[in-house]
Amino acid sequence: MTAGNDTIRIDNQEIPFTAGQTIMDAALAAGVYIPHLCHHPGLPPSGNCRLCMVEIGNRSVAACIAAATAGQQIRNDTPELNAARKAITQMLFVEGNHICPSCEKTGNCKLQAMAYHLGMLDDHFPQFYPHRELDASHPDILLDRSRCILCDLCVRASRDVDKKNVFAIAGRGTQAHLIVNTPTGKLVDSPMAKTDLAANICPVGAILIKEKGYEVPIGQRIYDRQTIRDIGLYEQAEEKNKE
Amino acid sequence: MLHRLHAIQRDCLHISRESIQQVAQEFDLPIAQVAAVVAFHSFFHTRPRGRFDILFSNCTSCGYLSGGQDLLQLLCLQLQVTPGETRADGLVSIDETSCIGMCDQGPSLLINGLPITHLNDNKVVQLAQLIALETPLPDWPANWFDIHHTVHRRDWLLSGSPVPREIMLKALDIGRDNTLAILLQSGLRGRGGAGFATGRKWQLCREAPGDTRYVVCNADEGEPGTFKDRMLLTTYAENLFAGMALCAFVIGATQGFVYLRAEYHYLLESLQETLQSCRRHGLLGNRILGHSDFDFDITLIVGAGAYICGEESALIESLEGKPGIPRIRPPFPVTHGYLGQPTVVNNVETFIAAAHIVHSGNETFRTTGTASSTGTKILSISGDCALPGIYEYPFGVRIRQILDDCGAQNVQAMQIGGPAGTLLNPAEFGRTLAFDDVSSGGSLLIFGPQRDLLTIHRNFARFFAHESCGFCTPCRVGTQLIQKELDTIAEGRGSAYTIVELQQLARLVQQQSHCGLGHTAANHVLEGLHKFPLTFSSRLQPQFTARFDLDQALASARHITHRDDSAAHLSND
Numbered sequence: 001m002t003a004g005n006d007t008i009r010i011d012n013q014e015i016p017f018t019a020g021q022t023i024m025d026a027a028l029a030a031g032v033y034i035p036h037l038c039h040h041p042g043l044p045p046s047g048n049c050r051l052c053m054v055e056i057g058n059r060s061v062a063a064c065i066a067a068a069t070a071g072q073q074i075r076n077d078t079p080e081l082n083a084a085r086k087a088i089t090q091m092l093f094v095e096g097n098h099i100c101p102s103c104e105k106t107g108n109c110k111l112q113a114m115a116y117h118l119g120m121l122d123d124h125f126p127q128f129y130p131h132r133e134l135d136a137s138h139p140d141i142l143l144d145r146s147r148c149i150l151c152d153l154c155v156r157a158s159r160d161v162d163k164k165n166v167f168a169i170a171g172r173g174t175q176a177h178l179i180v181n182t183p184t185g186k187l188v189d190s191p192m193a194k195t196d197l198a199a200n201i202c203p204v205g206a207i208l209i210k211e212k213g214y215e216v217p218i219g220q221r222i223y224d225r226q227t228i229r230d231i232g233l234y235e236q237a238e239e240k241n242k243e
Numbered sequence: 244m245l246h247r248l249h250a251i252q253r254d255c256l257h258i259s260r261e262s263i264q265q266v267a268q269e270f271d272l273p274i275a276q277v278a279a280v281v282a283f284h285s286f287f288h289t290r291p292r293g294r295f296d297i298l299f300s301n302c303t304s305c306g307y308l309s310g311g312q313d314l315l316q317l318l319c320l321q322l323q324v325t326p327g328e329t330r331a332d333g334l335v336s337i338d339e340t341s342c343i344g345m346c347d348q349g350p351s352l353l354i355n356g357l358p359i360t361h362l363n364d365n366k367v368v369q370l371a372q373l374i375a376l377e378t379p380l381p382d383w384p385a386n387w388f389d390i391h392h393t394v395h396r397r398d399w400l401l402s403g404s405p406v407p408r409e410i411m412l413k414a415l416d417i418g419r420d421n422t423l424a425i426l427l428q429s430g431l432r433g434r435g436g437a438g439f440a441t442g443r444k445w446q447l448c449r450e451a452p453g454d455t456r457y458v459v460c461n462a463d464e465g466e467p468g469t470f471k472d473r474m475l476l477t478t479y480a481e482n483l484f485a486g487m488a489l490c491a492f493v494i495g496a497t498q499g500f501v502y503l504r505a506e507y508h509y510l511l512e513s514l515q516e517t518l519q520s521c522r523r524h525g526l527l528g529n530r531i532l533g534h535s536d537f538d539f540d541i542t543l544i545v546g547a548g549a550y551i552c553g554e555e556s557a558l559i560e561s562l563e564g565k566p567g568i569p570r571i572r573p574p575f576p577v578t579h580g581y582l583g584q585p586t587v588v589n590n591v592e593t594f595i596a597a598a599h600i601v602h603s604g605n606e607t608f609r610t611t612g613t614a615s616s617t618g619t620k621i622l623s624i625s626g627d628c629a630l631p632g633i634y635e636y637p638f639g640v641r642i643r644q645i646l647d648d649c650g651a652q653n654v655q656a657m658q659i660g661g662p663a664g665t666l667l668n669p670a671e672f673g674r675t676l677a678f679d680d681v682s683s684g685g686s687l688l689i690f691g692p693q694r695d696l697l698t699i700h701r702n703f704a705r706f707f708a709h710e711s712c713g714f715c716t717p718c719r720v721g722t723q724l725i726q727k728e729l730d731t732i733a734e735g736r737g738s739a740y741t742i743v744e745l746q747q748l749a750r751l752v753q754q755q756s757h758c759g760l761g762h763t764a765a766n767h768v769l770e771g772l773h774k775f776p777l778t779f780s781s782r783l784q785p786q787f788t789a790r791f792d793l794d795q796a797l798a799s800a801r802h803i804t805h806r807d808d809s810a811a812h813l814s815n816d
Contacts, residue, residue, distance in 0.1 A: 047571055047715070048715050048716065049715075049716055050716050050755045053754075053755050060754045062757070065571045067573075084751055084754070084755055087747070087748075087751055088717060088751070088755065091716050091717070091720035092716055092720070095716075095719070095720045125720075126724075126727060126791075149716075150719075165273055165275075168275035168276060168278070169713075170275070170278055170279035170281075170283065170566070171282040171283065172282070172283050172285075172549065172566075172709075172711065172713050173708060173709060173710070173711040173712070173713045173722070173723070174713065174719060174723055175282070175713065176713030176714075176719065179275050179278055179279065179282075180275065181273050181274055181275035181276075182274065183264050183274060184260075185278075
């Protein structure tokens with residue numbers, strides 16, 4: 001079997017894949033964007049945000065964790081799936097306290113960019129207004145759990161790339177929250193540094209590098225200039241260059 | 244590690260930050276992992292519970308409301324306790340928990356892990372007095388703690404008696420391949436509900452590459468309304484262990500686990516004794532019945548109050564000392580299970596049935612039931628019927644027959660397979676119990692004419708919102724939103740739009756979630772909307788009504804501004 005001859009079909013586009021690739025890997029490598037928040041090229045996939053749900057026959061699967069297999073007929077960019085993705089994005093908004101107009105991350109935030117991408121015009125669902133703990137103990141890094149979407153990217157980045165294992169997610173249901181792997185539970189007692197991948201991978205404003213928030217003015221930030229689709233494809237290409 | 248945490252919770256009434264640190268050190272684990280396990284389970288607490296720690300079941304059959312009055316509220320009033328909190332003097336804490344598997348025993352609670360059943364107002368008042376006087380539990384009326392298993396109908400499985408020695412001798416006599424062949428031919432399918440062919444599972448596990456293999460018994464009977472494993476673990480534990488040993492014999496495992504739900508902690512002692520007796524009789528341990536290359540033993544692990552741990556990959560995570568978050572599947576446990584090794588996970592009833600099939604041959608089994616659902620199924624029947632209890636039926640039995648047998652009259656609706664299962668209306672009572680018709684892990688809840696089905700839906704919705712593991716967005720947030728929408732309708736604030744919302748939400752949760760919990764959590768809503776539309780539509784308001792309480796919405800503003808004057812209130816009219 002020659003790997004190069006194996007293809008999957010996403011929305012009528014034939015896409016090659018190699019053994020071991022997920023649908024997401026193959027799609028991004030071929031320049032086909034599947035919306036995602038908890039996936040990041042180079043980190044093991046998790047499958048928690050569910051934005052990358054695609055359909056194969058009458059089955060829904062998360063593209064980031066489903067293996068690509070020859071002959072798959074996959075629906076991705078359909079009105080139904082994008083409506084579901086919008087609803088999931090709205091869920092992430094109401095579950096936390098997302099204060100876009102006053103958030104340092106505005107313009108650099110993937111959740112916000114995803115909302116624009118999917119044409120989200122309101123929260124739709126009632127707000128939860130959760131009370132979540134803020135940790136400002138670290139001199140260089142702020143942890144505001146109010147804005148956390150539990151994507152687990154910092155957990156994986158810290159464990160698998162930084163090799164520091166600073167974070168974990170604890171608690172069930174809406175009680176789920178990010179915890180710090182120190183006796184005090186405070187970030188200051190962890191070995192985390194602002195140069196760590198974990199400090200820079202947060203898609204939202206939950207982990208912020210202090211004193212950097214407004215170096216780039218609003219209006220000139222990442223998603224002010226490019227769409228989340230372009231950035232998603234760019235991140236994949238960048239990871240491939242690293243290899 | 245779960246046992247260590249249970250011991251700390253019992254002795255210190257909570258698990259402090261220091262204890263978490265200590266356990267992490269003992270087991271050489273990250274502190275965050277231990278903290279995450281503590282936070283994941285309902286029976287572990289980071290703040291001290293009362294010396295009398297009471298958990299009322301909130302199930303529709305054994306819950307504190309099931310007797311027609313609010314017993315939790317009554318006990319809280321008697322003892323001046325706020326639900327969910329520990330009284331200032333540390334004497335008592337009162338809270339609620341998901342179904343504790345006492346559905347045939349009337350309203351029930353757990354006190355320091357021990358079940359008390361058949362509750363009524365009178366008993367609750369006595370209970371309050373015993374607590375107020377700090378009477379030690381051993382001095383309480385002993386019959387309060389009695390659990391009687393009522394088996395109303397016995398068939399192929401429950402007519403047999405525990406014969407672990409004969410079962411093992413037979414298997415050793417015919418050998419591994421023939422034992423597996425008997426199972427494959429029997430058509431036995433997993434009794435947990437999903438119905439995967441048991442013989443095939445064992446075969447796949449045997450063939451999967453791995454250094455070692457494991458046998459796991461899922462005794463995390465958490466589906467509200469099911470309690471048949473409680474009886475099986477009491478009466479047929481020897482056959483269960485023999486069934487597990489058979490599996491070990493077939494797949495080549497030396498280690499097995501029984502993952503027992505925390506609500507059945509009270510069974511632990513007797514299960515340990517049975518294990519010991521099996522070891523003494525050479526049925527477990529090294530060189531089983533003198534067979535030189537057959538070593539197998541079983542360890543009992545007690546869960547800590549998390550419904551999701553009944554999902555096989557979540558159960559394995561929990562066994563490994565991690566929070567019970569379902570894994571990405573595939574790979575399935577049968578190839579990558581406990582510690583990444585091939586693992587068979589079967590339900591209590593499945594192992595016992597397997598043992599019985601091997602012992603008595605598969606002839607009777609194969610000819611009982613239907614072509615695709617062979618054998619019998621043990622049901623836990625509760626709710627509005629004269630004879631709640633345990634019933635064993637051949638597959639293919641009609642629902643109507645079951646209802647007649649348990650003395651259920653004028654049934655309005657029934658829920659089969661627990662809140663995650665199927666809601667049936669009377670027009671469907673001609674359907675049959677089978678994997679390809681009405682499938683069930685064992686729970687059968689009956690709702691009589693006087694029941695308010697919306698209350699049932701709200702109960703189920705609350706259950707899922709509480710038990711969602713929180714891993715994926717649609718289930719974590721969606722189950723909460725479904726609960727809110729149902730509450731909105733119940734409070735008389737619903738409109739036709741609320742129903743559309745509910746339907747869309749339910750579909751989203753069903754289609755986009757990560758695991759079986761999410762896939763099934765909204766079934767009851769979708770089926771309710773389809774089969775009993777009046778449950779919802781009869782509560783809708785004909786005129787415009789705000790979807791929330793305007794005055795209530797100002798409460799936090801009043802609190803912050805220290806105001807309570809009339810200008811700080813809004814009229815809802």
